[in-house]
Amino acid sequence: MTNVMIIGGGSGMGLALARTVLADGMDVTIVGRSADRLAVARTELERTGRGRVDTVPADIGREEDVAGLFARVKRVEHVAVTAADATGVYGRTTGVATAAARTIVDTKLLGAWLVGKHGAGRVTGSITYTSGINAYRPNGSNTIVAAVNGALASLAYGLAVELAPVRVNVVSPGWVDTPIWDQLGMDKQAAFAELAGRLPARRIGTPDDIAQAFVSVMRNGFITGTVLHVDGGHRLT
Ligand SMILES: NC(=O)c1ccc[n+]([C@@H]2O[C@H](COP(=O)([O-])OP(=O)(O)OC[C@H]3O[C@@H](n4cnc5c(N)ncnc54)[C@H](OP(=O)(O)O)[C@@H]3O)[C@@H](O)[C@H]2O)c1
Secondary structure, eight states, X not given: OEXXXXXXXXXXXXXXXXXXHHHTTOOEEEEESOHHHHHHHHHHHHHHOSSOEEEEEOOTTOHHHHHHHHHHHOOEEEEEEOOOOOTTOOSOGGGSOHHHHHHHIIIIIIHHHHHHHHHTTTEEEEEEEEOOGGGTSOOSSOHXXXXXXXXXXXXXXXXXXXXXXXXXXEEEEOOBOSGGGGGGOSOHHHHHHHHHHHSTTSSOBOHHHHHHHHXXXXXXXXXXXXXXXXXXXXXXX
């Protein structure tokens, strides 16, 4: 039994969420593909948190891994999913390899569905997925990611009905400074500065902004079948 399982918890927003719930004394299981990345995260978390930390290497896109994960934890109060393999999916649709598009569908959408499938009967409180601003503000170079993020909302609505009273929601971040940007090969700081100037919040998001939103959704027993936008007002620009 663990309190919170974070699939994608080895870095970025997932790791920030792990820090937050551990500081509250909850036990956490963090999941990702790289055992090395998980080990580094665990060392950091064990230095700072009060709860217990478990790590499980698993690929959310592989059904046997997701089934094995839930068989191992047996029961879990809350699951948060931040995992996504977005390698090679940014750029105009004509230039994106179909294999890369399949990978984001497999990891971010079907992986989320596998969590519902194998988490059924084992998750007692809530499942929270992570979508993203590009579902609502596509920019011509992220179409498959936008489609996956949009579909996650419908997945959550469906599972919120099917798995009730377990609550199922989505947190939709705006731009947040995390390691995922390092894969994109762009001038991150210039892009962040330009967007921050246009956002109503006048800044880019932090992993902790998103972690706080996850905690709110997990804790509030009346939130289900909802997309919570944590984007600094990006949808209004
Ligand atoms: N950062 C932003 O600006 C932004 C904006 C909107 C939405 N989002 C979304 O927010 C979520 C979290 O991203 P982040 O920014 O925190 O990035 P991140 O630091 O790259 O975190 C993603 C985590 O997911 C894990 N992961 C990737 N593929 C996996 C798989 N197949 N199975 C299990 N774990 C996997 C990665 O670890 P391994 O590689 O070791 O598996 C990594 O720890 C993503 O869904 C992303 O699309 C991000």
